[in-house]
Amino acid sequence: MAEVVTLNNSSAKASTATKPVAGPRGKKPRPMLSPRNIMIYGALLFAAAYYLLPLYVMVVTSLKGMPEIRLGNIFSPPVEITFEPWVKAWATACTGLNCDGLSRGFWNSVRITIPSTVISIAIASVNGYALANWRFKGADLFFTILIVGAFIPYQVMIYPIVIVLREMGLYGSLTGLIIVHTIFGMPILTLLFRNYFTSLPEELFKAARVDGAGFWTIYFKIMLPMSLPIFVVAMILQVTGIWNDFLFGVVFTRPEYYPMTVQLNNIVNSVQGVKEYNVNMAATILTGAVPLIVYFVSGRLFVRGIAAGAVKG
Amino acid sequence: MNTNSVSVRDLSLSFGAVTVLETLNLDVKDGEFLVLLGSSGCGKSTLLNCIAGLLDVSDGQIFIKDKNVTWEEPKDRGIGMVFQSYALYPQMTVEGNLSFGLKVAKLSQAEIDKRVARAAEILQIQPLLKRKPSELSGGQRQRVAIGRALVRDVDVFLFDEPLSNLDAKLRSELRVEIKRLHQSLKNTMIYVTHDQIEALTLADRIAVMKSGVIQQLADPMTIYNFPENLFVAGFIGSPSMNFFRGEIKDRGGRKVVEINGVDFAMDAYPARGPLEAGRKVVLGVRPEHVKVDEPGAEIHDAVVDIEEPMGADNLLWLKLAGQTISVRIAGARRYAPGTAVKLSFDMSMASVFDAATENRI
Numbered sequence: 001m002a003e004v005v006t007l008n009n010s011s012a013k014a015s016t017a018t019k020p021v022a023g024p025r026g027k028k029p030r031p032m033l034s035p036r037n038i039m040i041y042g043a044l045l046f047a048a049a050y051y052l053l054p055l056y057v058m059v060v061t062s063l064k065g066m067p068e069i070r071l072g073n074i075f076s077p078p079v080e081i082t083f084e085p086w087v088k089a090w091a092t093a094c095t096g097l098n099c100d101g102l103s104r105g106f107w108n109s110v111r112i113t114i115p116s117t118v119i120s121i122a123i124a125s126v127n128g129y130a131l132a133n134w135r136f137k138g139a140d141l142f143f144t145i146l147i148v149g150a151f152i153p154y155q156v157m158i159y160p161i162v163i164v165l166r167e168m169g170l171y172g173s174l175t176g177l178i179i180v181h182t183i184f185g186m187p188i189l190t191l192l193f194r195n196y197f198t199s200l201p202e203e204l205f206k207a208a209r210v211d212g213a214g215f216w217t218i219y220f221k222i223m224l225p226m227s228l229p230i231f232v233v234a235m236i237l238q239v240t241g242i243w244n245d246f247l248f249g250v251v252f253t254r255p256e257y258y259p260m261t262v263q264l265n266n267i268v269n270s271v272q273g274v275k276e277y278n279v280n281m282a283a284t285i286l287t288g289a290v291p292l293i294v295y296f297v298s299g300r301l302f303v304r305g306i307a308a309g310a311v312k313g
Numbered sequence: 314m315n316t317n318s319v320s321v322r323d324l325s326l327s328f329g330a331v332t333v334l335e336t337l338n339l340d341v342k343d344g345e346f347l348v349l350l351g352s353s354g355c356g357k358s359t360l361l362n363c364i365a366g367l368l369d370v371s372d373g374q375i376f377i378k379d380k381n382v383t384w385e386e387p388k389d390r391g392i393g394m395v396f397q398s399y400a401l402y403p404q405m406t407v408e409g410n411l412s413f414g415l416k417v418a419k420l421s422q423a424e425i426d427k428r429v430a431r432a433a434e435i436l437q438i439q440p441l442l443k444r445k446p447s448e449l450s451g452g453q454r455q456r457v458a459i460g461r462a463l464v465r466d467v468d469v470f471l472f473d474e475p476l477s478n479l480d481a482k483l484r485s486e487l488r489v490e491i492k493r494l495h496q497s498l499k500n501t502m503i504y505v506t507h508d509q510i511e512a513l514t515l516a517d518r519i520a521v522m523k524s525g526v527i528q529q530l531a532d533p534m535t536i537y538n539f540p541e542n543l544f545v546a547g548f549i550g551s552p553s554m555n556f557f558r559g560e561i562k563d564r565g566g567r568k569v570v571e572i573n574g575v576d577f578a579m580d581a582y583p584a585r586g587p588l589e590a591g592r593k594v595v596l597g598v599r600p601e602h603v604k605v606d607e608p609g610a611e612i613h614d615a616v617v618d619i620e621e622p623m624g625a626d627n628l629l630w631l632k633l634a635g636q637t638i639s640v641r642i643a644g645a646r647r648y649a650p651g652t653a654v655k656l657s658f659d660m661s662m663a664s665v666f667d668a669a670t671e672n673r674i
Contacts, residue, residue, distance in 0.1 A: 201398050201400060203396040203397070203398050203399075203400035203473075204400045204402065206362075206365075206367050206394070206396065206400065207394065207396060207400040207401075207402075207458075207461070208402070208413075209366075209367060209386075209387045209388070210365060210367070210387045210388065210392065210393065210394045210414070211388065211413055211414030211417055211461070211465075212386075212387075212388030212414050212417045212418050213413075213414075213417050217417060221402075221413070222402055225404035226403060226404060
């Protein structure tokens, strides 16, 4: 006991003796206005302003009335804020014969985007899982063909697909467009899922097989719960891709099923009457809002999913 | 009566043009602890995966408990497997990990609870049952992984380098636990490792593998003391066996191995056949079978080059017959570099290999 006490004493002495009295200690202070910081923040602010300026112009223009726009000061904030253009863009703007604004296109786009996204991700994730974990015969050939598909320009395939859809009786319908979106999403999504599943430890898959789990049990019970980030990545890719699609929407559907992008084009590019810049701007922001919201809500997961392949689990 | 638990018959496996295993035969006795030992890429893990049914074989047959399981699914083979990376399902609790296979097999909840409780008790992981694998240390994770094999109530356990991801202290602890587990369960265990200490300490028998071929299959002491060929002799033992290239000579009726003009008498060597004069050979002597400054049949002069004290042992590197040799002596005996010493070899424990065939003679 006595020994312990002396030991404690000596260690206490040692610590007081070695304690620094003067001189720098702890974290090194960094001045905010160092040349390094000015360079970094200056460059970042400039880049941010460069990209945000068009958005700013769109927003202020959409909140002005037409007389104010005609003055020509596109950067000046609105003197009199009006939401009239937004209401008009959504509910009463005319495209062709219809005068119910973008709302029709919005709901069409929703009815196209949701099934296309869900179906394409469901199929592609199973594809990727089979390619990564179940090395079936001809897997490499199948994968190569799929990847080649990703590099063929869409325009080449439009006419053949029109014929195929016509023969199936689906030309001009929403179902036809959903099938087209699902198929065209397949190469890149399959590649995405295959690479992600390949990056998961193979021994997990082996352990599940020894445990007696089959194809679907492993997929649903083992792989799916570990793959949320990559599903979010796929979801964002598909939602933004399909929502922003113009070409397929205008080619494969009838006017009453036109997606929002096609309607937007018809509003903005109308050659008759006055150019209602404020309505055009509001309509454009409305159309772009959905992918933006999707990204802001799940952006953090998106980055994680993209990085997941590089980080060891 | 056949008491083999696992039998591999003429097993071949190739990936495209690369042959990994070629007509390999192996019998594992009931209740035996067999270690597959070899450096990476020798096919030991591949062989284990074939036995588990995780790899389709190109040719040959696999029997487990006298049943041909060559084409059976892993779950139907009566095996449990433990992986190097633990391979615990990250989204499930320890309990979920242990019971997953049983739920897939649609066992009753009462039976599942019983088996999980028993495995948890054997491995002393009851306090961890509600935790996720990410909240466990490496040793605890591997214990859970062993438990997952345990609940399956199988005849054969397969271990694929289970301790390689652990630090040295945990490795030796868990090694003892695996040995204790084998002693109490008396299951057949096949254990893959590249660590010779694990192999020597755990195995009833060791199969030393190289390029998909079993070089020697014997109990650890036989492997250590009577290696069948030059590869096995060099692979087992740390520091490795001292090798000397020489030639057998006849000195008036006595057989010697002449190495750089120095004769080493072979009287005490348990040769398998006649040692013909003129045959080129490799003489192998383990570091602990060299005596330093002790009375011996034949004394050679050497000089201490480097001394490596390791506590219980003291490792000397000496110059003899133009070669560096390692010698293991008791830790208390110290030699300064440059000291002249007298050496003698314990030829009864030496190994002599044919220089051309590299096989023991």
